[in-house]
Amino acid sequence: MTTKVAFITGGAQGIGAEIARHLSKSGYDIALADLPMQETKATAVIKEITAAGQTGIFVPLDVTKQQEVFHAVDIAAKQLHGFDLMINNAGVAKVDKIEDITPEDLEFSFKINVFGVLYGIQAAAKKFKELKVPGKIISASSIAGMRAFPIWATYSATKAAVINLTQAAAKELAPFNIKVNAYAPGVVGTTGMWDAIDAKMSEINGKPLGQNRKDFIGTIPLGRTVEPNDIANLVDFLASEQADFVTGQTYAVDGGGII
Numbered sequence: 001m002t003t004k005v006a007f008i009t010g011g012a013q014g015i016g017a018e019i020a021r022h023l024s025k026s027g028y029d030i031a032l033a034d035l036p037m038q039e040t041k042a043t044a045v046i047k048e049i050t051a052a053g054q055t056g057i058f059v060p061l062d063v064t065k066q067q068e069v070f071h072a073v074d075i076a077a078k079q080l081h082g083f084d085l086m087i088n089n090a091g092v093a094k095v096d097k098i099e100d101i102t103p104e105d106l107e108f109s110f111k112i113n114v115f116g117v118l119y120g121i122q123a124a125a126k127k128f129k130e131l132k133v134p135g136k137i138i139s140a141s142s143i144a145g146m147r148a149f150p151i152w153a154t155y156s157a158t159k160a161a162v163i164n165l166t167q168a169a170a171k172e173l174a175p176f177n178i179k180v181n182a183y184a185p186g187v188v189g190t191t192g193m194w195d196a197i198d199a200k201m202s203e204i205n206g207k208p209l210g211q212n213r214k215d216f217i218g219t220i221p222l223g224r225t226v227e228p229n230d231i232a233n234l235v236d237f238l239a240s241e242q243a244d245f246v247t248g249q250t251y252a253v254d255g256g257g258i259i
Contacts, residue, residue: 003027003028003029003054003082004027004028004029004082004084004085005028005029005030005031005076005077005080005081005082005083005084005085006020006023006028006029006030006031006084006085006086006087006239007030007031007033007059007072007073007076007083007085007086007087007124008020008023008030008031008032008033008087008089009033009034009061009063009087009088009089009090009116009120010033010034010063010089010090010091010140011030011031011032011033011034011042011045011087011089012032012034012038012039012041012042012045012058013034013038013041013045014188014228015089015140015185015188015228015231015232016032016034016087016089016090017032017041017045017228018228018229018231018232019087019089019228019231019232019235019236020032020045020048020049020056021045021048021049021052021232022232022233022235022236023085023235023236023239024048024049024052024053024054024056025052026236026239026240027054028054028084028085028239029049029054029055029056029080029082030046030049030054030055030056030057031056031057031058031059031072031075031076031079031080032045032046032056032057032058032059033058033059033060033061033063033072033076033090034058034060034061034090035060035061035062036060039058039060042058043058046058055080057076057079057080059072059075059076060072063088063090063112063115063116063119063120064111064112064115064116065119066115066119066122069116069119069120069122069123070119070122070123070126072123073086073123073124073126073127074127077127077131082131082133083124083127083128083131083133083135084133084135084136085135085136085137085138085239086120086121086123086124086135086136086137086138087138087139087235088116088117088120088121088137088138088139088140089139089140090112090116090140091112091113091116091140091158092108092109092112092113093152093155093196094108094109094154094155095151095152095155095196095197095200096151096153096154096200097151097200097204098151098153101153101154105154106154109154109155109158110154110157110158110161113155113158113159113161113162114158114161114162114165117139117140117162117165118165120137120139121137121139121165121169121180124137124178125137125169125173125176125178128176128178129176134176134177134178134179134244135178135179136178136179136180136181136238136239137169137173137178137179137180137181138180138181138182138183138235138238138239139162139165139166139180139181139182139183140159140162140182140183140185141159141160141162141163141166141182141183141184141250142155142156142159142184142185142186143184143185143186143252143254143257143258144156144159145158145159145160145161145162145163145184145250146160146163146184146250146252146258147258148160150204151197151200151201151204152197159184162182162250163182163184163250166180166181166182166248166249166250167248170247170248170249171248174247179243179244179246179247180247180248181238181243181246181247181248181249181250181251182249182250182251183231183234183235183238183250183251183253184250184251184252184253184254185226185230185231185252185253185254186220186225186226186252186253186254186255186257186258187216187225187226188225188226188227188228188231189224189225189226189227194213194225197212197213198210198212198213219257220254220255220256220257221255221256221257221259222255222256223255224255225255226253226254226255230253231253234251234253238251
C-alpha cells in the first residue's frame with residue numbers, strides 16, 4: 001500500500017475526526033487542521049492515527065483566512081512529504097428564523113462554510129499542480145444545500161454554494177486530473193445541532209421539546225439520523241481509486257430523507 005497524505009479541516013472532532021480514522025486505516029498520513037484551541041482533541045485523534053500505523057500531525061488553522069489556509073497546506077505537505085487529498089470539512093450551523101438573521105450571523109456563516117471551502121479548494125489545487133499529482137478535493141455540503149429547510153436559511157444558502165463551487169471547480173480542474181466532489185449529510189444525531197434545532201422549532205410551533213426531533217426522524221425512510229461513520233465511509237470511497245472517474249458530484253448521506 002502506497003502512503004498518501006490527506007489534509008482535513010475541522011479534523012479534531014466529530015465528522016472530521018471520524019474521516020481521519022477511516023483514511024488512516026486506508027493508508028493515509030493525516031494533517032488535522034483546526035483552531036488552536038482544538039489541539040488537545042486533535043492529539044487524541046492523532047494517537048488513533050498512529051495506532052493504525054500512519055503519521056498524524058496537528059496544523060493550527062482558521063479557514064476564514066486565505067493566506068493561512070495556503071500556509072497550512074504548505075506546512076502539511078512539507079512535514080508529511082506529500083499532498084494527495086483535501087477534505088474541506090470545517091463548518092458551522094446557525095439556526096434562526098429568517099426574520100432574525102443578522103448581518104453578523106450571515107457573514108460568520110459564509111466566511112466559514114463558503115469562503116473556507118473556496119480557500120481550501122484554491123490551496124489544494126495550487127499544491128497538486130506544484131507537486132504534479134492527480135489530487136482529490138472533497139468538501140462538506142448538506143442536504144440543506146439540496147433542499148432548503150425552515151430556520152436553516154443561512155446554513156442552506158451556504159451549503160448550496162458549496163455544491164456550485166464543487167461543480168465549477170471540477171470542470172476547471174479536470175484538465176489537471178484533479179477530482180472535486182462533496183458529501184451532503186442529513187442531521188447528524190451525535191452533534192449538538194439537534195438540540196438547537198429542536199429548541200428553535202419548539203419556540204416556533206409550540207411542540208414540546210423532543211417532538212420535532214421525533215417528527216423529523218419519522219420522515220427518514222431508513223429510520224434514523226446520520227452517524228459520522230456513515231459520512232466517513234462515503235469519503236473513504238471518494239478518496240479511493242474506485243472513484244477515480246467521479247467528479248463534480250455531491251452525494252446525500254441521509255437515509256433517503258430527501259428522496
